[in-house]
Amino acid sequence: MNLGRLEDLLINPDQLGGLLFSAVVIFFFIYSVILSLLQVRQINILQRKVNTPFDNGIKILTYIYLFVQILLFVIVLVLL
Amino acid sequence: MPVDSSGRKLDSGVDQNANVQLVYPQQLKTVGGLTSLASFPSNIGIDGQNKDEYILLFIREHKVILVINLVIYLVVFTLPFWIKEISLYMDNSLLNGFFHIEAFFNTKWWLILLIGWTSYILSGIFNIFFKWFYNINILTTERFIDIDFESIFSNHIESTPILEIQDVKDSQVGILQSIFDMGNLTMLTASGGTVFNLSNVPKAYKIRDFIMDVAILVKNLKGKN
Incomplete structure (x- = not known):
């Protein structure tokens, strides 16, 4: 693929190119949201093993993090 | 710092023949959430903490390590904006005729790329913070515990009885450690099987001293019983 073709795909994508890019983007964001869920799960497990003074703050932080990741995914879906 | 039966703080170099016992002080300290070192x-x-087991020392990496990593991530976050600015002002004759980068910056793909980048950086910052936050070492009246949060798929927890602690070494290497009074600790156990490595901990020399004092005290107490 030369740069001219890449430009066509990015700036004036045909139907197939647009679909291909959308699929890649959606895959990336689903992967990202799943990773975020796993991170939060891992932290929940660690919270059971050790109690730190900031436990409630950590819980709120993980929920905010998940919310932002899902929000970014929704914004991208709307843009697509 | 360990105390004797009258509540007097014991300095380094505990007399092994002294009639001392490990007494937990009445006034405990409430420590902040992001503290790096607390006695x-x-x-x-901790999970599985016995009724008569008390936490003597709580150790984490120095806060400056977290700050440095966060700053690196924030600088990396601005990378696409710098690329955009530079590419708009530089002589991009190499790309001219093949790829009009200015046009790309006006498409929705550029916006999607930025959102994806934000998601990636956010995930990285989250990971960096929790790697620091849950990289904990705890000394109790019975054991030494090392908790390592390595990645989202792995965490390691190791513990050894205080009686097993054989040797503790501290070292201060590099400019950063000298400026911020941090150091590395290496703890060897009697069995030789487990070695604990603590990096960039604040006041490493004091921690070494404290751990050795407690280890000697506990060994004395066990010897008397």
């Missing part, structure tokens, strides 16, 4: 904390606990 006798009241609001820290």
